[in-house]
Amino acid sequence: MKKPVSGKKSIKQIKFKKAGDMPPVAISLASMLYNKTGKWRSIRPVIDLNKCTSCMLCWKFCPDVAIKNIDGKPYIDLDYCKGCAICIEECPVKAVRVEEEKK
Amino acid sequence: MKKVITGNHTVSFGVKSARVEVIAAYPITPQTEVVEKLSEMVADGELKARFIKVESEHSAMAACIGASATGARAFTATSSQGLALMHEMLHWATGARVPVVMANINRSLGPPWNIWSEQTDSLSQRDTGWLQFYCENNQEILDTIIQAFKICEKVSLPGMVVLDAFYHSHTAEPVDIPDQKLVDRFLPPYNPEYKLDINDPHTFGGLTGPEYYYELRYKIQKAMVESVDIIKSVGKEYGNMTGRNYGLIEEYKTTGAKQLLVASGAMAETAKDAIDILRKKNKKVGLLRVRAFRPFPKEDLKKAMSKAEVVGVIDRNISLGNEGIFFQEIKSALYNEKRRPAIYGFIAGLGGRDVLEDEIVRIAEDISKRSFKKEITWVGAKI
Structure with a gap:
């Protein structure tokens, strides 16, 4: 599973192939500190x-x-x-x- | 420690044992005493929790969702119209995957105004993705509150512990409250993998398009299916601790039974007395008590009914325009089975009408007759 990354500056959308790769919660993977x-x-x-x-x-x-x-x-x-x-x-x-x- | 307490106070003591951290609730009869007692416990410092007073049940659930998203163990309680007002937020709690636990005291929906027991309020929330447990007596209420936190936190889904208005809520029974040290070992503090953190802010539940929403729904369904085994293993673990074992259904005197009755909630306890009377008369009748309604215990029910010839389902609820809700669900679970029993539905006790043991005895006697063909019967209705 891809984990949300603390302090990740990129807000590029991450693509998932399978449900199993997705976190259970719809959560932004990049920190909102960098998503203005x-x-x-x-x-x-x-x-x-x-x-x-x-x-x-x-x-x-x-x-x-x-x-x-x-x-x-x-x-x-x-x-x-x-x-x-x-x-x-x-x-x-x-x-x-x-x-x-x-x- | 044994206490003689009402169903409402049993809920409060269960919540205290579970070391809930946030309680947000709005009062409604017959639930009020649950949160009255909890607010007292918080004010006296017996329970280290934040008690949030809110302006409606909708806000109560919103506050619980927010608290749970930060990683706090959150609880609310409501009933009837209050639960109906929460409806939108119930869906939100599931989608946000927050394991909020609530107690719902089954009460009829108005009008006409009626504060007595009926299951239609909680069963109307069938499709919100909440686990639902229907309790039989005060001891089970206490045990289920404690277990519900463990089960819900394991599957990241919210759960509802359901009790009957007055039959449970205002009736005092002896309840064994397990030692706090044992409960602490059974139920460690809630620490989710994903939670709101002001130092590392992420958006929760933001816009998700058709390319991923579908998979997120699939994941909720998968968690629901997985919760079946988790309910069983947690029920067993709790049994090892207290001697009281729990599953999704309970079979009562079903050995060799050709006829089965199905009931839930407080009425199941009356049905057990009826079964005792019938067994004394050498009638081969047993009872299946449905404890978990969501996830629906399909496999357990199919297995338990595999040898039965005729089944009578007693519903203290109705899906108007169709039939009793447990009756529908059980029929649909059996549809693909090669060998199916004949199955009849009984509506009983709406609006808190007492369902007496001799009425349940009569139901069992009626369905045992080969001539009985009435699909739906309104038990004791003046019609």
């Missing part, structure tokens, strides 16, 4: 850290775990952010604004 999924974003959230009160509600609500908590301040990881704007909706002090993604 933020490409299809059409808008991006931008945090104004001067307005931010560090309540971290955006970090808690982000459905894609794309907001990082660095020393008590939120940072958006644009490699994974899909632009759903939930952080904009949840921010109680309106410190997150929306920007059009430039193509």
Whole structure:
């Protein structure tokens, strides 16, 4: 059986010949650290850290775990952010604004 | 240690013995006491687990799936409408190959509102890929909860331990709880090969096209087929530990029996009393109790019925528009056999109507008559 490889950088699709070669669970064989999924974003959230009160509600609500908590301040990881704007909706002090993604 | 406890609390003690790590559940009669007791155990520090309160049964199962995917041993309990609401997530648990174990307390589906025993709720989840065990008494409930974790973790499939509303859930019986050291040796901590890990993130259950989905389904079916032997070996291992052996079916006084009755759940215990009465009258009648419904014990049933002339299947459930569900499944299992017994279906006890031993005696006496030809009989119905 082909095992998922930690830290494997290639996201090339692996072909299986037989059911026995496949893992039981439908699992991505490459680490998602190298599979950037933020490409299809059409808008991006931008945090104004001067307005931010560090309540971290955006970090808690982000459905894609794309907001990082660095020393008590939120940072958006644009490699994974899909632009759903939930952080904009949840921010109680309106410190997150929306920007059009430039193509 | 022996305790006199209700079926509901038996489930809680079984879960405690299995050292479950995450419990997520939503209350519904008659299941409530199961999770009430568990939340008490967690609050008192007797059980080191996270108890997640959720807003619905759908969320309860979703939380269990997530917990199990991280490698935690997860448990929930529900009943009737609650199980029906979980339906989508039941399929998800199977596809994700997470060995979540749940207790379902058989209760009729409404309307009309009815909180009493009927198996149609769990049997409606027949095709979700969950293992299903129908228990006869409180002792078996405890034993099956502990075994279910071991069986399910070996085959990476979820499992349902099923008990009857009130006949089990609210009836106290003496239950022997095996020593924790023995259970720990029998059931080591869950440590799956694939699990969610924030330091090495992988997608689970992502988009899989027609080129592989088909094979993944095949693998689930293969695991189900393999679980037949695993249920037997785990049942035997448990028997060596406690003296109580379990298989997929139980044969009761079947030696030399020309007529067989088939029953499951609490009703099987009443049927045993009926068999005792009939045997005293020198009638050659035996009982087959179906314990595992998924995987369906085809081979065991075929073998057990190979010498029978006539079989009566008693169903506390109905597939509306067809017939009793155990009745259908047993008939289809026997179809390719060269020598088949005559087989008749009996619907009984829907909505918690008591099925008494003299009614079961009458069923056996009816099917023994050569003139009996009625394929489906509604036992004791005012029709």
